[in-house]
Amino acid sequence: MVKINEDLQRERDKCSFNITELTTLIDGGPDKTEARKERENILISRNDDLSAIPEEYLSHKEKYENAVKNSVILFGLVRKMQEDGKTSVSNYRDVVSALLGSSTTRDGSPLGLHYIMFMPAILNQGSEEQQAQWLPRAWVSNIIGSYAQTELGHGTFIRGLETTATYDPYTQEFVLNTPTLTSYKWWPGGLGHTVNYCIVVAQLYTKGQCHGIHSFIVQVRDEETHEPLPGIKVGDIGAKLGLNAVNNGFLGLDNVRIPRTQMLMKHAQVLENGTYVKSKNSKLNYGAMVFVRVVIVFDMVNYLSKAATIAVRYSAVRRQCHMKEGEPETQILDYMTQRHKLFIAIAATHALRITAYQLWDTFNAVTEELGGGNLDRLPELHALACCLKAVSTADTASYVERCRLACGGHGYMHSSNLPLTYGLVTAACTYEGENTVLLLQTARFLVKTWQNVDTIKLTPTVVYLKTTREAGFSGKWENSVECIIKGFQIVAMKKISLSVSHMQKRISSGMSIEDAWNITSVQLVGAAEAHCRVIILQTFYDGINKVSNTLSPALREVLQQLVELYSVYWAIQKIGDLLQCVSISESDLESLHSWYENILVQLRPNAVGLVDAFDIRDDMLQSTLGAYDGRVYERLMEEALKSPLNAEPVNHTFHKYLKPFMQGKL
Numbered sequence: 256m257v258k259i260n261e262d263l264q265r266e267r268d269k270c271s272f273n274i275t276e277l278t279t280l281i282d283g284g285p286d287k288t289e290a291r292k293e294r295e296n297i298l299i300s301r302n303d304d305l306s307a308i309p310e311e312y313l314s315h316k317e318k319y320e321n322a323v324k325n326s327v328i329l330f331g332l333v334r335k336m337q338e339d340g341k342t343s344v345s346n347y348r349d350v351v352s353a354l355l356g357s358s359t360t361r362d363g364s365p366l367g368l369h370y371i372m373f374m375p376a377i378l379n380q381g382s383e384e385q386q387a388q389w390l391p392r393a394w395v396s397n398i399i400g401s402y403a404q405t406e407l408g409h410g411t412f413i414r415g416l417e418t419t420a421t422y423d424p425y426t427q428e429f430v431l432n433t434p435t436l437t438s439y440k441w442w443p444g445g446l447g448h449t450v451n452y453c454i455v456v457a458q459l460y461t462k463g464q465c466h467g468i469h470s471f472i473v474q475v476r477d478e479e480t481h482e483p484l485p486g487i488k489v490g491d492i493g494a495k496l497g498l499n500a501v502n503n504g505f506l507g508l509d510n511v512r513i514p515r516t517q518m519l520m521k522h523a524q525v526l527e528n529g530t531y532v533k534s535k536n537s538k539l540n541y542g543a544m545v546f547v548r549v550v551i552v553f554d555m556v557n558y559l560s561k562a563a564t565i566a567v568r569y570s571a572v573r574r575q576c577h578m579k580e581g582e583p584e585t586q587i588l589d590y591m592t593q594r595h596k597l598f599i600a601i602a603a604t605h606a607l608r609i610t611a612y613q614l615w616d617t618f619n620a621v622t623e624e625l626g627g628g629n630l631d632r633l634p635e636l637h638a639l640a641c642c643l644k645a646v647s648t649a650d651t652a653s654y655v656e657r658c659r660l661a662c663g664g665h666g667y668m669h670s671s672n673l674p675l676t677y678g679l680v681t682a683a684c685t686y687e688g689e690n691t692v693l694l695l696q697t698a699r700f701l702v703k704t705w706q707n708v709d710t711i712k713l714t715p716t717v718v719y720l721k722t723t724r725e726a727g728f729s730g731k732w733e734n735s736v737e738c739i740i741k742g743f744q745i746v747a748m749k750k751i752s753l754s755v756s757h758m759q760k761r762i763s764s765g766m767s768i769e770d771a772w773n774i775t776s777v778q779l780v781g782a783a784e785a786h787c788r789v790i791i792l793q794t795f796y797d798g799i800n801k802v803s804n805t806l807s808p809a810l811r812e813v814l815q816q817l818v819e820l821y822s823v824y825w826a827i828q829k830i831g832d833l834l835q836c837v838s839i840s841e842s843d844l845e846s847l848h849s850w851y852e853n854i855l856v857q858l859r860p861n862a863v864g865l866v867d868a869f870d871i872r873d874d875m876l877q878s879t880l881g882a883y884d885g886r887v888y889e890r891l892m893e894e895a896l897k898s899p900l901n902a903e904p905v906n907h908t909f910h911k912y913l914k915p916f917m918q919g920k921l
């Protein structure tokens with residue numbers, strides 16, 4: 256029996272609520288908790304077979320080779336789960352995300368894109384026949400694919416992609432080319448040396464006309480030998496800030512021919528004679544990106560809960576300085592500044608989780624409507640997915656970095672798992688749509704909505720644009736969560752309204768629409784962010800209220816404290832906006848700060864219980880600082896001893912360089 260650190264045990268003893276009750280709530284029910292644990296048992300059952308060398312000591316090439324070995328073992332387990340009927344499309348998101356978040360794919364997996372984008376793209380954009388042809392083999396990984404959209408010259412502006420797919424009616428084939436250096440595909444995960452197929456996004460030409468970008472299934476390597484096929488130039492793009500096991504690749508195509516049936520044809524088609532049949536909406540071709548933006552929000556929740564668990568447990572174990580002379584050294588968690596750094600990460604994990612589920616439901620509902628030919632809610636889904644992807648990734652990157660800093664020097668160690676975690680989440684600010692660009696997409700939707708606010712039926716997420724303008728809406732400020740949400744609604748409405756009026760003034764004074772948009776775009780990004788904050792705050796508040804009656808009083812109380820903490824934290828962060836838009840007095844401000852301090856005090860005894868409830872086992876957490884038993888110092892030393900430098904008492908460089916240098920001979 257492993258001894259638990261005494262401080263950590265004391266924290267657990269004083270937790271006021273039932274930790275299992277919260278874990279069950281997070282998972283969505285006892286059956287879901289059980290299923291998750293069973294999946295995790297399966298995932299860690301092969302841990303002994305996985306390479307145990309810490310990744311950070313490996314070369315770029317070794318990292319890749321190690322990642323392939325480990326990923327194959329892990330995804331092999333997923334295949335086994337599929338065969339045993341333990342996975343279905345409905346729980347696939349959880350299965351794959353648990354796997355990608357697991358210890359052995361700590362720095363990403365070269366097989367990830369196959370599950371995250373290759374298969375979803377075929378599901379989303381392939382006709383029924385194409386799905387029947389490709390998915391069965393992809394599902395059991397007989398073929399492995401990637402998603403090749405971004406090029407050396409263009410990532411954001413996908414209408415500007417240069418790769419071409421020209422239809423040849425005589426052979427009924429598409430001929431694919433990357434005619435310039437800037438048209439080389441650049442970034443796709445697993446493309447370097449792992450996958451043998453990929454979705455290539457290219458400009459479609461038929462009968463001499465360009466019809467914009469479409470997706471094609473292209474085989475890049477031989478299924479037996481894995482050699483690149485004729486006309487294919489493929490390789491790894493090199494070392495990156497993080498995700499170094501992902502094997503992101505480049506791809507050049509020189510007159511590569513594929514059958515007509517390998518253009519994904521659910522929404523648009525090219526007939527045998529080369530006739531182009533348009534999609535109902537060209538943006539349906541962007542469906543795979545919308546799906547991934549939705550799952551990224553879930554992914555952020557996983558990483559944030561890990562970082563919070565590591566930093567909170569460590570802060571309970573770590574003692575530094577004396578708050579009062581004569582008393583033992585203080586647990587750093589007792590410093591209010593430390594709680595200020597960490598508790599927001601706990602609250603945000605819950606806020607983002609509830610919002611991610613809501614977004615997932617919207618995505619599924621809209622996808623079903625699209626299937627029936629109803630495209631009405633596509634713009635709202637796109638606007639929602641864009642801003643939630645942007646804000647959840649930016650916030651998570653900043654909270655994870657706070658958690659890392661909150662662990663002092665030890666947070667800088669790879670073995671804490673905080674640097675790698677930061678590397679993973681900060682990548683998400685860029686991939687799948689760079690965050691500023693995505694916020695501008697949401698702003699575009701908000702501007703249009705605002706311009707027609709009195710004439711169109713408003714969808715639920717933007718109804719506040721109208722209600723906030725009704726007489727008496729804001730009322731007198733009081734320090735309550737409801738009032739903060741109303742305050743944020745007014746801020747968002749005013750930011751949108753101001754951006755629109757500034758743009759209109761510029762246009763009236765002779766500026767082009769494009770220039771007016773560009774000059775106003777800093778405000779527009781602020782408006783989109785404010786809108787997103789309204790959505791997260793409201794969804795979190797409603798989500799907790801909805802389940803409140805089903806909870807024990809102790810858990811209800813602590814969850815309400817988290818909702819309060821999240822709201823007050825953001826009210827203080829955005830106090831300038833509130834002061835500008837809402838009548839809030841100096842004394843309101845003072846009591847807002849006192850309220851915040853009170854919640855930090857109230858939450859203190861439950862901090863460790865709250866992160867324990869995330870129920871992340873040590874095998875998944877992989878952190879010297881965050882393990883359940885709190886043996887922080889022992890683990891740090893154990894990990895240090897794994898450094899290859901410690902394998903020999905004297906390194907050969909002493910004799911070769913240091914000694915001659917010290918003797919003045921070099």
Ligand SMILES: CCCCCCCCCCCCCCCCCCCCCC(=O)SCCNC(=O)CCNC(=O)[C@H](O)C(C)(C)COP(=O)(O)OP(=O)(O)OC[C@H]1O[C@@H](n2cnc3c(N)ncnc32)[C@H](O)[C@@H]1OP(=O)(O)O
Nearest residue numbers: 348351352370371374411413538541550554637686687688
């Ligand atoms: C089998 C089950 C499987 C289950 C699997 C389970 C999975 C398990 C999960 C496990 C966890 C894993 C976590 C993830 C890890 C990720 C790994 C890393 C992956 C990274 C991959 C990548 O990184 S892959 C590349 C992504 N690369 C972009 O992301 C480019 C951004 N760039 C744009 O996306 C466009 O370029 C941009 C800006 C919109 C302008 O596009 P554009 O120029 O064509 O459009 P305009 O701006 O002119 O807009 C014209 C009108 O189109 C409207 N509109 C635009 N887009 C629309 C849309 N999508 N839907 C609807 N409407 C749309 C717009 O709102 C306008 O509407 P309106 O006219 O009415 O105002």
Ligand SMILES: Cc1cc2nc3c(=O)[nH]c(=O)nc-3n(C[C@H](O)[C@H](O)[C@H](O)COP(=O)(O)OP(=O)(O)OC[C@H]3O[C@@H](n4cnc5c(N)ncnc54)[C@H](O)[C@@H]3O)c2cc1C
Nearest residue numbers: 402403404405409410411442443444682686687688689691
């Ligand atoms: C780790 C990682 C994995 C990836 N995986 C894949 C993959 O599997 N498949 C794939 O196809 N791609 C992948 N990508 C590529 C990714 O999708 C792009 O990098 C991303 O879409 C951003 O595009 P960009 O690099 O062209 O940035 P740019 O668009 O060049 O952005 C640079 C700057 O310009 C600004 N900017 C650009 N356009 C505008 C505008 N219209 N208005 C205002 N500002 C603007 C941006 O805000 C940013 O500050 C990956 C990227 C990373 C980092």
